[in-house]
Amino acid sequence: MSMYWQILGCGSAVPLPHHHPSAQLLQVGGKSYLLDCGEGTQVRFKEFGAHGQQVDAIAITHLHGDHVYGLPGLLSSWHLMGRTKPLTLIGPPELESFIRPQLELSRCWLEYPIHFVACTSDPGAQVFEDEAVTIYSHPLKHSIPTGGYKGVTQPGMRRIDAEKARAAGGESCDMRRLQLGLDGPTRPGQTAAH
Template sequence: MKVHILGCYSATPRALTNPTAQVLEIRNHLFLIDCGEGTQVQLRKNKIKFSRINHVFISHLHGDHFFGLPGLVSTFRLLGRKKELHIYGPKGIKEAITLMLKLGDSWTTYPLLFHELGSKGSELIFEDDKVTVETIPLKHRIYTNGFLFKEKPALRKLNIAAARKYGVDKSQFNLIKQGSDGTDTEGKTIFNELLTHDPEPPKSYAFCSDTVYDEGLVNFLRKVHVLYHESTFLTSDEHLALKTKHSTAAQAAKIAKLADVGTLILGHYSMRYGSLELFKKEAEAHFDRVALADDGKVFDFSGNLSQ
């Protein structure tokens, strides 16, 4: 599991910083989460293969989270895309994107499928044999969702040397990877634990931006491996966080602690402060495992995590 931060600054794109967009690499999926203006350029700069993105999740319809989407959808067309593209986002997103395409008489050459969200509760919005994605209802100025990505348990890892040693035929390998015992040439049962290693435990990633401080989130976030939680402000501006329905770094850390998450990644920074280290410092007063997002940064959570 990897998280590629394409943009993690609030409000407007600037010469050196980008609005929200990130790519979650999980079990061979590349999920694009939010798509501020310039996201397609950030995808190029970060050498992420456009063609592997089949699912886009949009948290809410403020410009710094979705104004890059019409351009990305159009560029997919210019690149000759044929594969389906699925877009998950608040009601209205379909009308906006299709209007932009209609005005340019630039219909896509590929199936563009919208999954509009309107529920106030959490919903399962994506599932295949490897991953599920659920919404996390966030409290912001307009209808907003976070997203919880969970790996399903992986297949057990076959120990081929052991299978040979016990005389287990390869026709049984698929079932053994799913947990079944094997049988040797004489019909004797060979227990699964002799033939397989444990797979990596399933991981989870929660994206929560934009949101006011809300302890109600803890129920959705309990023990997730990695939490990206917005921290637009420092504590000195907590009143602004409340007013604009954003969070401070300390508040993000409090949520991380209450939910006992593995790692907290901070982002969605206001540009008014001199240093990102201030966000880290204020968060670490409440929670130990804090990381700072920055544009172009890649977080690699492959291997066994602490949780």
């Protein structure tokens, strides 16, 4: 499964030229995830040629401005660009009460559903899962409630060297089972294991 990580910004709370606030884009197996959303993140998507509208989930570590002030603008930009794909927002329990009033006051009625997932103080709590990754949250020490995230990729199709497999007596159906990560008897007296 291919993985691509793009640092859109890693700056601190004080803005500097050419040093953008925190935002990282992770692409895994055709899915996209954003970690934090500092100011100007939608512009950074454009600069890198990334397709922000394809983002499946956004995980916010905490509600300091350099990690979250770009989120209302990003959500609004995606709305104006015609996004309809559902979006999961993961973050501190207060994230929804931070975002909803800004969208309502600006009369930005999103045409795509947002599912909010509040992180708890339980270390290792699963907060998101799809076909590509499972995301777990971990509370971190900071001046306000903060969470770190661990993403674990889902098992994908294994790559099989067909020539070597055939030379070892493998058949097409065996190779397919191995690609899928299945164990078990394939022929009397033989077992396929990955």
